[in-house]
Structures are given as C-alpha cells and as structure tokens.
Amino acid sequence: MRFAFTALLALATTVALVFLALPLTALFLRVGPRELVSSLGGSTARDAILVSLKTNVIAEALIVAIGTPASYLLARRRFRGRSVVLTLVELPLVLPPAVGGIALLAAFGRTGLVGGRLHALGISLPFTQAAVVVAVMFVASPFYVRPAVAAFEAVDASVLDAARTLGAGPARVFARVALPLAAGGLGAGAAVAFARGLGEFGATIMFAGSLQGVTQTLPLAIYAEFERDFHVAIALGALLVVVSFAILLSIKLVPAWTRYALTSSFRSATSS
C-alpha cells in the first residue's frame, strides 16, 4: 500500500516532467547548436534582443521604483478597501494580456481616455518603444508587487517599532530596517517579474505593434520569424528558454537573498 502510493507520486511527477521537458528539448534538438548561434546573428534577432533588453530594463527599474514603496504601504497599513486594492494589483496576473493591450489603447490611444489630451500636447504613446515599456509594466508588475507585499508583511512589526523608539523616522525605518529585511522577497519578486516581462507578447503587440528595431521584442520576433525563417524563430525561442531558466534558477541558488529568516516571502498577501 505504501509502496503503491509512492509509485503513484513518482508516476505523476514523471508525467509532469516529461510533459514540460519534451517540447523544450525538441526546441533544442530541432536545430544544431552551431546553427542556433549563427541564427542569432541576423539583424532581426539582434534588433529584437536589443529592444527586449532596453525596454525590459527600463520597465523593471520603474516597477521596482514604484512598486517597492507601494508594497510597503499595502503591507503595513490596514484600511477599508484594502482587499479591493490588493485584488486590483493582482488582476493582471489572471487577465489575458490581450485585454491589457486593449485597455492600454482605450486609455492612451489617440481617442482614449487620456490619450487625446496627451496627443494635443504632442505626446503619442501607442506604437512607440515607450509603449512596450508600459505594456511590460502593466503585465509584469503584479509578479513583483505580490511577493513584495508578502515580504514586507513578514517583517516583524515590533522590529520596526523598535527602530521608531530608537529615534528613526519612518523613512529611516524603511531604508535601514524594512528594506534589508524584505530584500530576499523583493529580489525574488523582481527576478520573476523580469522573466515575465521578457516573455510579454499579447499586450505589447496590441499596444506597441511589432516594428523591427523599435517595438519588436523577442517574443514578437519569434512570431514574425515563424512565417519567414523558422530557424531564427527556434533560435530566439531557445534563447528565451535559457534566459528564463537561468533567472528562475538564480532565485533558488542565491541563498543570501533569503537569509534573513524570510521563509515565507512567497506567501500570498493576506487580504484583511
């Protein structure tokens, strides 16, 4: 009986692993390694890598810069409607990215809610590189904010109180105590958000289009090359797999991030 159950667990794990690994392995076996590397040398691939890198670094910086203080507030304060606010923040996690794209157009498009006024000022967001940044932020930010809220919630409130009684104002308490103690969760969240941002497709293609060298990111280039040069599409796909795998693995292999007793940094944000 005990053996049978263990065998069942092992079987389920094997099925899951094969199911996930098979397509990824196929991606690498389809084209030889040398050809893979040379396919990345073409102009489409090079441009896509540069656009992805630039837009994602900017988006990530903005997510962290805005998301960190916002998460701190959401974690430390109890107010009416907090659950609603947390749900709103999490919503892009489950929304189809295409909905995000449409929504961004409805807001910033030429006839959109604020887009018209921006256009009058000579600012047009859609189909620019800035639009890629906005789309990535919209889709990837909850992957940072959610674990960040949980990480700040996990910081012992009495430690923050102790800092106050020792003469530290709220800003110093945040910088010297809360931030270093939440660093593990924040780092892990930032890494996942970055990985998600790199893979962003739906919102980007609707809101920013797919213009090579301007808005065509790696996933968009894969889609475009799929019809033209299958080898390049495969090579870009393989590249994304390697980078994403490295990012996710790094979260597990950088124990310094999680040394400060933050075992529960990925605990979902409580909503009360």
Add this chain to the structure above:
Amino acid sequence: MDALRADFELPLRDFELAVELEVGAGETVALVGPSGAGKSSVLRSIAGLVRPARGRIECGATWFDAGGRIDRAPEERSIGFVFQDYALFPHLSVERNVSFGAPSDKVSLGLIERLGLAHLRHAKPPQLSGGERQRVALARALARRPQVLLLDEPMSALDPHTRADVRAELHDLLRGSGLPTLLVTHDFEDAAALADRVGVLVEGKLRQVARPADLVAEPADAFVAALAGGNLLHGVARPLPTGLTQVELDGGGLCYSADVREGPVSVLVYPWDVALSVDQPEDSALNHVRGEIVSVVTIGNRARVRVGPLTAEVTAASAERLGLAVGARVVATFKATGTRLLPARELRDTPQGSGGLVRIVQG
C-alpha cells in the same frame, strides 16, 4: 532626570485601559497582571506606538496631550524600549544594533563593554542566547540616552537557569540608570525582585499600586493576594464569641482566622505561613489540613509542596528530613493569626483557581 507622569485612557477590544501612574527618576515600577490585562498597551501608549483617546503623558516635556492636541511621534519621545522577545535587528551585528540609536560610537561601545558584550560585537542576533539577546536589547535601549526606560516582559524569553542571575544583573542596571523605569511582567517574583513599587493591572484598571512587601501584607483583594503567591480558599465567615472568626469553607470543613469579617470571604494564607508535619502536631495553631501530597517542586533551597488546595513552602532540607514525596500523607498547619480574610469578589479572574475538597479539622 524627570519623573514620568502618565494619566490616560485607551479603548481596547474588550475593555478600556485607564491608567494613572507616576514613576519617579531612578524608580522602577512593575506592572503585573494576567495576559490580556493591557500591560503592553500601557508601554506602547507611553512610547507613542498607540494613541490614547484621552489624557496626558509627560516626562520633562509633554509627549501627549489629547486636549492640547499634542502627540509626539515615537522617535521624538525619549524612550528606551526593551521589547518582548527583544525585537533586535536580525540583519545587523550586535555592535550595529546597539549603535542604531546612539548619539556616538563612544556611547554604544561603552555600553557594549559595560554589559559584557565585547566578545559578541560582530555576532548577529540569531547566533545569541536568550540572556545575551536581553543584554543587547538593554544596551541598545540605553545607548539612545533615553529619559524613560520601558521593559516589556524582559525575563520571559529566558530559561529558568539563567533567570536568577539575569534578574540580579538587571536589578543593578536599573538602579544604576537613574531613569524612571516601567516594566511589565506576568511574574510577581520578577516584579518584586526588580521594582520599588508594583502595580496590579486587571482588565485595564490598576487594582493596587504598592511596595511589593505591602502588596503581600495588605493585598487590596483576593486577586492581588493570589498574584502575590497566596493560597486562596473561599467560604462564609461567622464571628465567634471568642473573638475569632470561623469560616465554613465552600468545599466543606472549617478554618479560623484572627481577622474579623462576616459573610462570603476569601481566605488568604501565604505558603511560607504553612507548616508541614507527618503527624498531627500538638501546637497552638488552629488550622490543620490532612491530605495527600499532590506535587513537590524544589526551587533552590526551598520546596513548594502542594497538599489539597494549599501550597506550602518549606526548606528543601525539611522536605528531605520529613520524606515529603508525592502520595505521602501529611498535615498542613497554619495559624489563625496568619490567616487573612478578604472580601469575596468575582473570582472568575483569580490567577490560581483553588478547588477540590478540603477537610479542615480543628486541632
């Protein structure tokens, strides 16, 4: 140094905390009471971590005045706060914990030296023992050069072995600081050992504030008496023509007291006023309880022996001489003059519930 004066009201979930207290410079006052009595909320109000609804808190300057709309932030009050479980910064070394609020490195290094932490300067809090953490927390609080010292259950995270030593150290430190000190504990012995005055806080109200010896000698009510370690029995008192008072106990049996009272009473006997013997003694004491020993706990050179509803405290040497062990039948004896009668009051919140059948036989 200024005295700390606090007079405020703070609504809590189940009751309102209403405290009026003055702690002189160099004086230590301990608040004792059951958990949930609002003890920590008193400290948090004084520190500015919660805001009372009404009242004033001052130490030199006014820190809080509901009427005058003064409410200084915690960092603008001069507080040395030792938190329960110490709340050290886990990511900072001992040295950086202590220097966090210190005006200069000289001050923090001096305290590290004084509290015997020099060899642990570079250790992180998770590597320290309970006693070491307590010393770091004290050093950190004092390094801020506070005007008031607040300690929340400073002994609770310590194991019994180190407790006595740490208590003596802490006592000397508090005396030496010259600061008004308010500490909170659920342990009357800690309070009596550390404080000049003890306040008994129950459901947000101070039942009695007095020197520890006076709390024991003249407890305001049964609750205070039980907290101070007394045995409590309950019954109905009837004055006798001889001038003594006879109490018919709720569990059956009689006992006698030299106090004069009538009606429902709580009978108070301190463990050190209860003598134990194997046979019924021929003596002047009026009250004798025959029963089986339920438990024997030896603390240092003393043994606390539980016989029926009574706890007797005898020397460990006597306990050995009489062969006191669980199950042995003994007679517990206490004098009518050492038997106090207190007005019976709601006993729901009495710390040590007494009970069980007791046969008090007249000697």
